Amino acid sequence: MTTKQLHQEFLAGSGICTDTRNIVENCFFIALKGANFNGNTFADEAVKKGAYRVVIDDEAFKNEKTILVKDTLTALQELAAFHRKHLKLPILSLTGSNGKTTTKELINAVLSKKYKTIATQGNLNNHIGVPLTLLSMTSETEMGIVEMGANHLHEIENLCQIAQPDYGYITNFGKAHLEGFGSLEGVVKGKSELYTHLKDHDKTVFVNGAETKQLELTKTMNRVVFNETIIQLMDASNEVKVKFKNTEIQSKLVGLYNFNNIAAAIAIGDYFNVPEEQIKTAIEGYIPQNNRSQRLEKAGHKILLDAYNANPTSMMAALENFKQAEGNRKILILGDMFEMGSEAEKEHQHIVDFLEQNPFGKAYLVGSNFNKTKTKASHIKTFESFDDFKKQFKAKDFKNCFFLIKGSRGMALERVLNLL
Missing domain, CATH: 3.90.190.20 (Mur ligase, C-terminal domain)
Known part of the structure; x- marks a missing residue:
């Protein structure tokens, strides 16, 4: 079965699923494998629970609703890439060593004030999470926000091939996942794979003007540099307060390091013409959860x-x-x-x-x-x-x-x- 045919089957269902514990009626189930599990063995259970189609890569588990492919993970990723091109909506991708998820949540809060958005749930930002995020988007989605995580080289490059972002943002370069990247230089190289993809496709990047290394790496790119118009009004023990143009914004986020996360969300919202008061409402309404700040x-x-x-x-x-x-x-x-x-x-x-x-x-x-x-x-x-x-x-x-x-x-x- 071609990816186009697989996509037609996917569209006939009611969303994507990879876990029989979360099946909804008429869903499109993909049986993934891991080090300690084999999704193929749940094919019959998926059907009994209401799956419309079940994608497997082991013919021993065929039934009347299965679709046999060579490799289910590859099928998931190719299906997501096809779906992304089918929808033709703008995608903003972000990565970085720190603050990815908080920044993504803030950006989504701001952009959703004007657009119908779909954003990465939690931190499902890897080779499985990114495809699932893309496949959760529909013809009604006006903008997608995709978080990309990585702990080794070429991971961001591969995720970009799937998501094909139109816009990008890197929060920072820090000493994270050194075991996989080898060094801080390796981190910079790995995260900058997002820049490489955007530059190769003549797309746009948002850059924090306080990040000298990022200014250097993006000087020949289509870029939007921010921070100059966003002023920090806070002390270290209180929630971050900023001033943007003529508007003061009191967030519920604590820590000087969260200023850049908030500034990015404000700048991106402003770029996409979200009204100033709506940006303020979105930032002030965001409540940090899941043990983050x-x-x-x-x-x-x-x-x-x-x-x-x-x-x-x-x-x-x-x-x-x-x-x-x-x-x-x-x-x-x-x-x-x-x-x-x-x-x-x-x-x-x-x-x-x-x-x-x-x-x-x-x-x-x-x-x-x-x-x-x-x-x-x-x-x-x-x-x-x-x-x-x-x-x-x-x-x-x-x-x-x-x-x-x-x-x-x-x-x-x-x-x-x-x-x-």
Whole structure:
């Protein structure tokens, strides 16, 4: 079956599905495989639950509603690329080391004030998530917003081949996924694959004027440079407040590092002619969730919860922000930064060295990487695991404190909230 024929079958159904736990009536089910599962084995179950068609790549699981292809993942990606060309709608893609998901959510909040948008759900931004995002778009969609994640070279390049973006934005270049990229230079090269695609197809890129490296990389491209007209009005302990033209915008996002995320959403909204007041409404109405830059209060404590992810760049940004924030009795609970590869020891020690030289609060460092670091500072304590930390953490020892909680997703440091 050709991709065009497969697309006709897809359009006859009611949306895409890859998990039998989430099947809706008349959906188009694609049986993907992974290291620990084989979607082909769920073909009969998918039909029983109401799937219109089931795409498989193992003829042993054929039934009256299956479509046999050579490889289901390839079929998914080719179908998404075909669907994207079929719809002919403008696509904005974004990537970067930090702030991708928050920026994507802000951009969607702003653009949806004027357009019917579809954006990446959560952080489904990989070789499966990007195709699923594209296939969730319909003839009614007026603009697509596609987040692209990567932890090695050529990944963004491949995602661009599928999404064919018309516009692009890179949040920043930071020390993330060093295990896959090898170095910061590797990160720059990998993320810049978005720039390469946009330049090769004569498309447009949005560039933060404060990012010197990005200004250099995009100087021969069609670009929209922003930041000059957006002014920061805040201190480090409060929600970010900005002024755009004649409008002051009070967000619910905490942290100096979120200024660039907000500025990007404002600039992109302005470029696409979203009215100033609607931009203000969208930014002010966005509430951070999923452990990203959340400001909480519990048991008399103020808490900055940023436990969704961490890498050396985002960790240092959070620490610099917390250092400047107003408030006494500061407590830092930091978890290991993952996917650092051979740089893990150096990068974790760098964080410890910073905390030694800047004793603005007591620091509790959790995880095997932090536990290997060296320090003689009395205000820094390290723990091999969360369980070790939990055994020694006594809520009664803390009163009216200001907590920063940050670590990689695998550390699940939001569990600290239960200890309070």
